[in-house]
Amino acid sequence: MKQNLKKELENIAKEALQASRELAILPTGAKNAVLKDMARALLSSKAVILRANKKDIALSRGRPKAFIDRLTLTPERIKQMADSLLDIVKLKDPVGEVIRAWKIPNGLRIDKVRSPIGVVAIIYESRPNVTSDCIGLCFKSGNSVILRGGSESLNSNIAIYNVLSKVMGRHRVPAGAINLIATRERKAVDALLKLNNYIDVVIPRGGEELINKVVRSSRIPVIKHYKGICHVYVDEWADLNMSERICFNAKVQRPGVCNAMESMLVHRDVAARFLPGMLKKFKDAGVEIRGCALTCRIAKWARAATEIDYRTEYLGLILSVKVVNDLDEAISHINNYGSHHSDTIVTENKDNALRFLARVDSACVYLNASTRFTDGNQFGMGAEIGISTDKLHARGPMGLEELTTYKYMVFGSGQIRE
Amino acid sequence: MKQNLKKELENIAKEALQASRELAILPTGAKNAVLKDMARALLSSKAVILRANKKDIALSRGRPKAFIDRLTLTPERIKQMADSLLDIVKLKDPVGEVIRAWKIPNGLRIDKVRSPIGVVAIIYESRPNVTSDCIGLCFKSGNSVILRGGSESLNSNIAIYNVLSKVMGRHRVPAGAINLIATRERKAVDALLKLNNYIDVVIPRGGEELINKVVRSSRIPVIKHYKGICHVYVDEWADLNMSERICFNAKVQRPGVCNAMESMLVHRDVAARFLPGMLKKFKDAGVEIRGCALTCRIAKWARAATEIDYRTEYLGLILSVKVVNDLDEAISHINNYGSHHSDTIVTENKDNALRFLARVDSACVYLNASTRFTDGNQFGMGAEIGISTDKLHARGPMGLEELTTYKYMVFGSGQIRE
Numbered sequence: 059m060k061q062n063l064k065k066e067l068e069n070i071a072k073e074a075l076q077a078s079r080e081l082a083i084l085p086t087g088a089k090n091a092v093l094k095d096m097a098r099a100l101l102s103s104k105a106v107i108l109r110a111n112k113k114d115i116a117l118s119r120g121r122p123k124a125f126i127d128r129l130t131l132t133p134e135r136i137k138q139m140a141d142s143l144l145d146i147v148k149l150k151d152p153v154g155e156v157i158r159a160w161k162i163p164n165g166l167r168i169d170k171v172r173s174p175i176g177v178v179a180i181i182y183e184s185r186p187n188v189t190s191d192c193i194g195l196c197f198k199s200g201n202s203v204i205l206r207g208g209s210e211s212l213n214s215n216i217a218i219y220n221v222l223s224k225v226m227g228r229h230r231v232p233a234g235a236i237n238l239i240a241t242r243e244r245k246a247v248d249a250l251l252k253l254n255n256y257i258d259v260v261i262p263r264g265g266e267e268l269i270n271k272v273v274r275s276s277r278i279p280v281i282k283h284y285k286g287i288c289h290v291y292v293d294e295w296a297d298l299n300m301s302e303r304i305c306f307n308a309k310v311q312r313p314g315v316c317n318a319m320e321s322m323l324v325h326r327d328v329a330a331r332f333l334p335g336m337l338k339k340f341k342d343a344g345v346e347i348r349g350c351a352l353t354c355r356i357a358k359w360a361r362a363a364t365e366i367d368y369r370t371e372y373l374g375l376i377l378s379v380k381v382v383n384d385l386d387e388a389i390s391h392i393n394n395y396g397s398h399h400s401d402t403i404v405t406e407n408k409d410n411a412l413r414f415l416a417r418v419d420s421a422c423v424y425l426n427a428s429t430r431f432t433d434g435n436q437f438g439m440g441a442e443i444g445i446s447t448d449k450l451h452a453r454g455p456m457g458l459e460e461l462t463t464y465k466y467m468v469f470g471s472g473q474i475r476e
Numbered sequence: 477m478k479q480n481l482k483k484e485l486e487n488i489a490k491e492a493l494q495a496s497r498e499l500a501i502l503p504t505g506a507k508n509a510v511l512k513d514m515a516r517a518l519l520s521s522k523a524v525i526l527r528a529n530k531k532d533i534a535l536s537r538g539r540p541k542a543f544i545d546r547l548t549l550t551p552e553r554i555k556q557m558a559d560s561l562l563d564i565v566k567l568k569d570p571v572g573e574v575i576r577a578w579k580i581p582n583g584l585r586i587d588k589v590r591s592p593i594g595v596v597a598i599i600y601e602s603r604p605n606v607t608s609d610c611i612g613l614c615f616k617s618g619n620s621v622i623l624r625g626g627s628e629s630l631n632s633n634i635a636i637y638n639v640l641s642k643v644m645g646r647h648r649v650p651a652g653a654i655n656l657i658a659t660r661e662r663k664a665v666d667a668l669l670k671l672n673n674y675i676d677v678v679i680p681r682g683g684e685e686l687i688n689k690v691v692r693s694s695r696i697p698v699i700k701h702y703k704g705i706c707h708v709y710v711d712e713w714a715d716l717n718m719s720e721r722i723c724f725n726a727k728v729q730r731p732g733v734c735n736a737m738e739s740m741l742v743h744r745d746v747a748a749r750f751l752p753g754m755l756k757k758f759k760d761a762g763v764e765i766r767g768c769a770l771t772c773r774i775a776k777w778a779r780a781a782t783e784i785d786y787r788t789e790y791l792g793l794i795l796s797v798k799v800v801n802d803l804d805e806a807i808s809h810i811n812n813y814g815s816h817h818s819d820t821i822v823t824e825n826k827d828n829a830l831r832f833l834a835r836v837d838s839a840c841v842y843l844n845a846s847t848r849f850t851d852g853n854q855f856g857m858g859a860e861i862g863i864s865t866d867k868l869h870a871r872g873p874m875g876l877e878e879l880t881t882y883k884y885m886v887f888g889s890g891q892i893r894e
Contacts (some may be wrong), residue, residue, distance in 0.1 A: 079811065083834050163857055166845055174865055176837070207532070254691070258867055273672070273695055279868045280697070298892040307892035365756075392499065393603055415885045416501050419594070427584055427888025438580055449593055449881040450697045451869040463867040466855070467833045470845025472718040474725035475854075 073234030088238035097433030110217035174200030183264035184213035281341035295407035421454035489674035495652030528635035592618030601682035604632035704734030711823035837871035
C-alpha cells in the first residue's frame with residue numbers, strides 16, 4: 059500500500075513536470091479563456107460543490123465554530139471563488155516579460171526573460187477556496203500545480219478540482235497541469251516532499267506546526283508562509299492621535315488575519331500620555347491586554363505578559379503591550395520576537411523613521427500606517443498565493459510575478475570564447 | 477565534545493546574525509575602504525599565506541595532480557585574489573536600490589528596496605581563493621558570511637581568514653561579519669545546517685555528492701550549484717562551419733569548467749555531412765568520443781555511449797554524441813539528461829531557435845554561441861559566487877544582486893484600512 063502511494067505520487071509529479079513544459083509556452087489568450095470557463099463552471103456546478111461541502115461539514119461535527127466557518131461554502135463564497143478567477147484573468151501575464159536586455163562587447167545579446175518556475179506543490183489547511191485560487195494563480199503563471207488540502211475539506215476539494223479539471227480537458231490543456239492528492243493518508247505529504255526531481259517548490263500554508271513539519275522533511279525548496287507577529291511602535295515623536303487610530307485599526311479591524319497587530323510597543327516618554335486612553339479604547343472593544351509591568355500599572359485590569367506572549371500570534375482580541383526605553387530597543391525587540399512580516403513605526407521624526415525602516419528585518423516596514431495593508435490586492439499586485447515570511451525568492455505578498463523565475467536567452471551569430 | 481561544537485557553532489551563527497544588522501546599513505564608501513584594505517593586506521601577508529598553504533600541500537601528498545593544482549597558492553594567485561577584491565570595489569552596491577516605487581489610491585507610497593539577505597553560509601571544496609572571493613562578495617552585498625571550506629585547505633583558509641578578519645577589526649566592522657568554521661570535524665556541517673533560526677541561506681559549491689548531502693540534511697534554504705551537463709544541438713538548419721567552431725570551442729577551450737559542453741546532439745539530416753569532419757577535429761585535439769550507434773558507424777574509433785554517459789559531467793576531454801531525429805527530440809533529451817545549466821542551438825531557422833530557447837529549461841539558453849559564456853564576468857555582472865542551477869531566488873551566474881532580497885518600505889500619513 060505504502061509502496062503504491064509512493065509510486066502513484068511519483069507518477070502525478072512526473073506528469074506535472076511533463077505538463078509544465080507545455081504550460082510554459084501557452085499564450086496568454088488561451089490561458090485567459092480557460093480561466094473564464096473555469097469561473098463559469100464553478101457557478102454552474104454550485105449544487106455539486108455544496109453537496110460535497112455538506113459531507114465535509116457533517117464529518118467535522120464537534121469542531122470549533124471558527125473551524126466550521128472556514129470550512130463552509132455558500133453560494134456566495136462560490137461566487138467569490140469564480141470572481142477571483144476572473145480577477146486573475148485581468149492580471150498581466152508575467153511569463154515572457156523581458157526583465158532586462160543588454161549587449162556584451164562581442165555582440166551577444168542577453169535577454170533576462172521571466173519564465174514559470176515549473177511544478178509548484180501547495181500544502182494547505184481547511185479553506186476550500188484555496189483550491190481554486192491556487193489553481194488559477196499557478197495556471198496563469200504557467201506552472202503545474204500539485205495540491206494537497208486538509209483532510210477535513212477533502213470532499214469539497216475533490217468537487218472543486220473535478221469541475222476545474224474538466225474545463226482543462228475541454229481546452230486540451232495536459233491533464234498533469236493541475237493535480238489534487240485526494241487521500242487522507244498522512245504519509246502522502248512526506249512522500250511528496252521527497253520528489254525533488256520533479257517538484258520545484260513547496261508552499262505550505264497553514265499553522266506553524268504544519269510549516270515546521272514541511273521544513274523538517276522536505277528535500278524540495280520551501281517558501282514559508284509563517285505566522286504574522288506584527289508590531290506597531292509608538293515613538294517618542296509620534297502624533298498620538300494618529301498612533302491611536304493606527305493601533306486600533308491594526309488590532310481590531312480584522313483580528314483573525316496575519317497582518318493584524320499582535321504586539322504594541324510604546325516609547326517610555328509618551329507611555330503616560332498615550333497608554334491610558336489607548337488601553338481604555340481597547341478594553342471597550344473587548345481586547346484583552348497582556349502588558350509589561352508599566353502597562354499593568356497604568357491599566358490595573360491588564361494581565362502581566364510573559365515571554366511567550368511576545369512570541370504569540372493570537373489571531374484574536376488579545377494584545378501584548380510593552381513600554382520600551384528607546385527606538386533601538388523597539389527595533390531589536392521586533393527583530394527578536396517578531397515573525398518578519400509587517401511592522402509599523404508611528405513618528406514625526408524622519409531620522410527615527412528611516413532608522414526603523416532600514417533596521418527592522420521584515421517583509422513590510424511601515425511609517426505612519428496600519429500593518430493591515432500587507433496584502434497583494436492592497437499593494438496593487440492582484441490576487442496572492444499568500445504572504446511569504448521568507449527572504450529568498452519571494453518576500454511579502456506573493457502574486458503571479460513571484461510564481462516565476464527567469465532564464466537568460468542569449469542570441470549570437472557564432473561567438474566563441476577566446 | 478559534540479555538544480561543545482554545536483554550542484560553538486550556534487554562537488558563531490548568532491554573532492553573524494547580530495553583525496548582519498550592522499552590515500545592512502553600512503555605507504558603500506565604508507565597505508569599499510575595507511575591501512581595498514583587504515586587498516592590500518593579502519599582498520603584504522603573502523609569506524604567511526604561502527607558508528600555511530605549504531602545510532596543506534604537504535598533508536595532501538599522494539592526491540591527484542589536478543587536486544594538488546587546485547589547492548596550490550602562488551604569489552600570482554594571491555595577487556589574483558587581491559585583484560578580485562578590487563574588482564568587487566568597482567561593482568555597484570546593490571543594497572538600498574529602489575527596485576520599484578509606486579503609490580496606491582489611499583496615498584501610501586510603496587518602495588520595493590533591495591536589501592541584504594542576512595547570513596549566508598558557504599560550504600566549498602579545495603580552492604582556497606574561494607575564501608577571499610566569498611568574503612568580498614558577501615561583505616559588499618551587506619551579508620554576514622559563515623565559511624566552511626574543505627579540510628584539505630584548512631591551513632590556507634585560516635591564514636587568509638585571519639588576514640581579512642584583522643582588516644575588519646581595524647575598520648570596526650563587527651567581528652561576526654565574517655566567520656570560518658576552522659575544524660576538520662565532519663559533524664560541523666550537519667550541525668551548521670540545522671541553524672535555520674540564524675542562517676538565511678546555504679550555498680554549497682563542490683561535487684554532486686557534497687551538494688546532495690547538504691540538500692538532504694539542511695533545514696536552511698539551499699541554492700544549489702550543481703554540475704554543468706551542457707549541450708550543443710546542431711540543427712538541420714545549422715551553418716555547419718559555425719557549428720564546428722562553436723562545438724569545438726565549447727568542448728576544448730577549457731574542458732574542466734561547468735559551462736563546457738559535455739554532450740553534442742546532431743540532427744540526423746546533417747549528421748553525415750557534419751560528423752566526420754567534426755569528430756576528426758575532436759580526435760586530433762585528444763577528445764575521446766562516446767557516441768550513439770550512428771556516431772560510432774561514422775567514427776569507428778568512437779566508443780559506444782551508455783545511458784550513464786549522457787548524464788555525466790566529464791570535466792575533461794571526453795564528449796558524448798547523439799544523433800537525434802528532430803528538434804523536439806533534442807529538446808526533450810536536454811531537459812531529461814541535462815543539468816539545466818547552459819545549452820546551445822546552432823541554427824539559421826528562426827522558428828526552431830525560438831522553440832528551443834523557450835522549451836529548454838535551463839538557466840542559460842543560447843542561439844549560435846558557445847556555452848562557455850555562462851559566467852558573471854562575461855555577462856557583465858562582475859564577480860560571481862557561482863552559477864546556480866536552481867530556479868528559485870537566483871538562476872545562472874550569481875553576483876552581488878543575487879545575494880540580496882528586498883523589503884517593502886511603506887510611507888504613510890496615518891492611513892488605516894477601511
